[in-house]
Amino acid sequence: MKNQIRQIFHSPKFTVGFIIFAALLVLTVFYPLIVTNDPLEMVGQGNFFKPGTYISVSEAVNTNPYTLNLNASSSRLEQNLSMEERMAMADWLNQFAGLSSKEMDVTDAGELVSLWKDHYDSASEQKGLIAARKKYFSRLDKKITGLLEDRDVLLAEKNQETGEVSVKKTIPSTSYVNVKDVGSRRVFILGTDNFGRDVLTELVAAIKTSLKIGFIAGLIATTIGLSLGLVAGYLGGVIDDFILFITNLFTVIPSFILLILISYSIGKNARGVMMVAIIIGLTSWTWTTRSVRSQVISLRNRDHVNLSKLSGHSLFRIILTDILPYIASYVVMALILQISSGILAEAQLSMIGLGPATTTVSTLGLMMNWAMSYSAHLNGDWWAYFPVIISIALISFSLNLMNTGLDQIFNPQLRE
Amino acid sequence: MGKTMLEVDHLKTKYITRFGENVFAVDGISLKIEEGKSLGIAGESGCGKSTLALSLMGYYFAPLHYQSGTIKVDGVDITGMKPDEIRKKILGNEIAYIPQAAMNALNPTQKIISFIEDVIRAHDPGASKKEIYDLARERFEILGLPESVLKKHAVELSGGMRQRTVIAISTILSPKVLIADEPSSALDVTSQKMVIKMLRNLMEKGFIKSMIFITHELPLLYNVTDEIMVMYAGQIVEHATAKEMVFDPLHPYSKGLMGSILVPEKGARDAKLTAIPGTPPNLKNPPKGCRFADRCRYAKPACMLHPIAESRLDDGRMYRCYLEEKELREVYQDE
């Protein structure tokens, strides 16, 4: 046994898979100890805030300013001129100032703006442009002028009694705050989702739930598959024919369809995380049954099994001591694959709206479902769904690597 | 004396393991077969006899590599030929091969006639379908195989039928040398006899000019071949006529090999049924002296010291032992 474990860890594939999987497990265990926020707390008011550090604006203006002699206008230009606006500017310059597109670089806002300032004239004829478009350009010009100016910002205060507004503070453009001075801030490493929840915290909780679903589904599927496979393979005859028939039947009828039908039938109220896991387990045992059955058939006439039969050992004992140890590796491999397909099944089920009906926990599938429902994928809010996909892919990849590693150890023919 | 069909001189080939070690499974073997003659090679599994079969064809691919020596087929040395030349001119054409477990040697999903077409066209690309079919049908008829086999897939044939089909395909181009590697092991006695009858038939009809028959059952060769060589740890330990080898083995290993199998032949029946204890040496690091010494009942300390040279009796019989013929006969007498 010890030797076998050592052998398993000599397989680089298994080891890499194991490390990735263990890292994910460790993350789900230790992250909640460090970040104790409720993973489903709706912090943000609004959908899909970008990843980054959020600091309180009112605190920021009230902290001690530092004066830095930096030219802020160029970074302001980069930040505030959208690509669309830059393209429009380049278009105008090309059409009415005769500049070739080679001379212009839309990725360099400063350069583009200086060309713009040199050539643009709102009073010029601009032949072929409709009035609305002319106005657009003059608005754009005003915006640019505003961005270039380093104007002070005045902070006003309303007198509670008189209702008069008076200038409290003047903030020059050279004034900066140190983020460390601002007490009220929150870091959203992966931004927020459609409900304003912290995606990272939610994701870690979701990985945990999804792994749980995978484990439960895998255990159920493996238990059913193992029992049916053992019975069919060992007893043979009519029982084998019957089990094989049922197995073939459920291999051909897509399990995803059964999953949909059952999930829908049991109704929303009954469909908790546990129930979804059980349903997935109940619909995905066919592969295990097949492989266990064929293994048992090849085993049942071996000498040691026959010897056991002749010695009058009970069926239970023969299966436990003479058969199970020989197929243990296959069963473990089947379990690993079942876990991975269980997680995927939950995700797919949730995507069509039949996942766990719960508001107390999140799963990878539910996160994906919400992100899609709120069109995160069409608006480019990548942080709401890419991390989910990467998590699913990593879990599945690590489990498959472990499986391949084990397969190579127990089926030497596959080794090079 | 007939024409020499195959002459091998000090052939050495090796396996290169994954760790770069050299294993000389064929370690300086010489042999010669004349037209119309057959030679048996016997030895335990792992003695290098199958490797010898592969090496004789001069067509090497990893992990087997050629080291030194010559192989002359009908007077032409093939060791210097390019692989593709050997493939086209020699394999299947001049030297044919019947592999171990021949019943599995056919592609299960190909029709027999289609494989025969591939074999013949590999040597004669212009051969027409009809020519090939006629040739195959004629040959199958002579060998007593039904014509219907040609149109079947290998999976549709029984084990014995597959075996005989492989033999028919291997010899379809009337090779000068046929190398049969354990063609009859793994078969029941009836099929074994059928295979041997078929090989004899092929020799008599002149479809093969000479034959090398490899087996681990030394006594089996008595009925089949003219001469017998006994191989041990990559070397020949004894070479004699079939009669001499079966009734009067000289080398202690040959004697052990004869004794280890009970055969219903007169003369051999009196021999004691004794398996040879121990296992063959590791060829990665062969013993310096006699390779059989540590399993030999008659070994003396001197056996272990130096490599043993071949000794020849007056009639050309060869054996490789530290002891003289006289000494050997004496120790055998004492038992």
Next chain:
Amino acid sequence: MGYKKYYTNKIIWYLITLVIAVVLNFILPRLMPGDPVSAIAARAVDGMTDSTAIQAVYEDYAEKFGVNLPMSTQFLIFIKNALRGDFGVSFSQYPRTVGNIIASSVWWTVCLQLPAILLGWILGNVLGAVSAYKKGIFDKGILPVFLFMSNVPAFGMATVLLYVFSLKLGLAPSSGGYGFDLIPSASITFFRSVLAHYQLPFWSVVLITVGGQAIGMRSMSIYELNADYVKYSRFMGIKDRKIVGYVFRNAMLPQITGLAMSIGTMIGGALVAEIIFSYPGLGTTLLAAVKGRDYPLISACTLIITIMVLLANLFVELIYGVIDPRIKAAQQD
């Protein structure tokens, strides 16, 4: 004659499977506690505001299902209606019939998934064969990349492609089966639009299919390359190229049954990928049905998908019987 038996057996077997699938489709939703029709109808009404529509649905349902009839009679009615392609009226898209909705979406799915799965399967087999035979970059570089991709779920690959090729590079449209400003017609503009919308869903299915098929083909090829017939053919002087032909043909055969076995799983994944692109196929229809609690539509979708998978499987198995002589041989025993 061996073939005839094989075909008859297969077809009978699939007919039995079909019957059981239909029974499951009928019985599973009726297993929930309470009066099934009122529960179904109550859910249907939940999302609707138009009172005439509610009434119509109720009546239609009561008639279709024969509310108070025994289960067996209800089943017969279900079968009779299903055979005529009559699955009732949709709750969520009233007054469209379910048959009409299915008819307009099923071909989108068939035309998207069938070619995608086939191409993925072919590319996978080629890659697997090449990496078994040539090793090197194929085995150590390209295959692992595709293997990693095969772990990305179909909908995941869909969002990645959508983000890169549609949002960032603007090379392909992001959703729908054709331009939203077009009406389906036989014009070139429409065809072009369909083709442009086809790309991303198509490739997301292809890309995730390749890896799994390739690894299977690779191990089959390695197994076949070590088979006795390879050595024998070599020593009979047959060219390596020809032998490789034997090997890949033989390695490919089990892959065909592998395709039949996994077609159900693949379609499940690909249906969800459709949702990402709002592709007008069965996947998107199914999502809409679930959201609208449209029971008749869900039932019809699952039934039609099951039938599609069964047909595909039967087709693959029948073809397999012709090209693998081992099947014929097995029938003769």
